[in-house]
Amino acid sequence: MPGKYFPKWRTILKWVFVLVVIGLAAEAGRLLHLRINARTNAQAVRGRGPIPYTVTVREIIHAPDGTTRVSREITEAVRSDGSIVYRNSTSKGSGRGLYFSSGLHLSTDEIHNTKTTMMNANPDPASSLRDPTSKCLNSLAGKPFTSPPETLLGEETIAGYRTVKITRDIITEWHALDYGCALVKDRWDFSSTEFTEKELVALVGGEPDATLFDVPANYREVPPSESIWGPKKERRFCNEDTEKFLQMMDEDYKRRAVKPQ
Known part of the structure; x- marks a missing residue:
């Protein structure tokens, strides 16, 4: 008697397997769709340019x-x-x-x-x-x-x-x-x-x-110090802290200044 029902169980298992495969394929498709959407949205964000x-x-x-x-x-x-x-x-x-x-x-x-x-x-x-x-x-x-x-x-x-x-x-x-x-x-x-x-x-x-x-x-x-405060020989009311700040700006300027071509 068990052998009589074996083909039926085999058929059932086959359909279960098919349904599982279909389900996995659908889930994979959904994940792929989400990834494509996410990538498209990211590209859209990066693609937004400045408005003049x-x-x-x-x-x-x-x-x-x-x-x-x-x-x-x-x-x-x-x-x-x-x-x-x-x-x-x-x-x-x-x-x-x-x-x-x-x-x-x-x-x-x-x-x-x-x-x-x-x-x-x-x-x-x-x-x-x-x-x-x-x-x-x-x-x-x-x-x-x-x-x-x-x-x-x-x-x-x-x-x-x-x-x-x-x-x-x-x-x-x-x-x-x-x-x-x-x-x-x-x-x-x-x-x-x-x-x-x-x-x-x-x-x-x-x-x-x-x-x-x-x-x-x-x-x-001119360096930043002169641009902000004028030539050093003409500076007035410039305290020590201000002088240090201007000196720091000038040092940064020397590092990042555009060299003549």
Whole structure:
């Protein structure tokens, strides 16, 4: 009698084996699909490039006695290759900080026609730009833009632009979501009666004016100490700690200075 049922058991076992194989194949397919999706998503993140724009804001200082004054105007311009320029303009002068995606970094003094040029051996422009898809909390490199991370307070419309409002410590910022997270407003609260704020002057999408990234050929190369504090023989009110700090900056400059070709 046992032999009578053996073919049936063999058939059952065969179908069990087939079902197991089908199940394993389905699971393998699912895992492969997940891996492909993960790889595709990672490539999509890496593939997100900088959004070019130019934004200018005006900084206003609110003193404890209730008075206000305009401190400076700041222009930030971002190119699609990740290069960034910051230009500060005050009543006493102006200067720029240029950070090229190649790693080249220049600081200029537009009053004295000087420049300080250094090279970053490991440029990482993605870490210097915010990612709009993360509500501007992360960099394009996929990590929090600040440490500790900022807190999202919501979305607001500022001067007609869709922005996210984020905060950390005493700083609150508004970044334009449709313009590469351009900073269009901020506020620094030093006390209940003393704070600074930046208000939007202009925001333009697209590649910035090329002249913002140009440095005139007649600009004289100087070390950071002279760029910040002026020639040593002309320095006043420079204490010992400041001198040590300037010396440290100059030593770093010597290591990273761009050598003449």
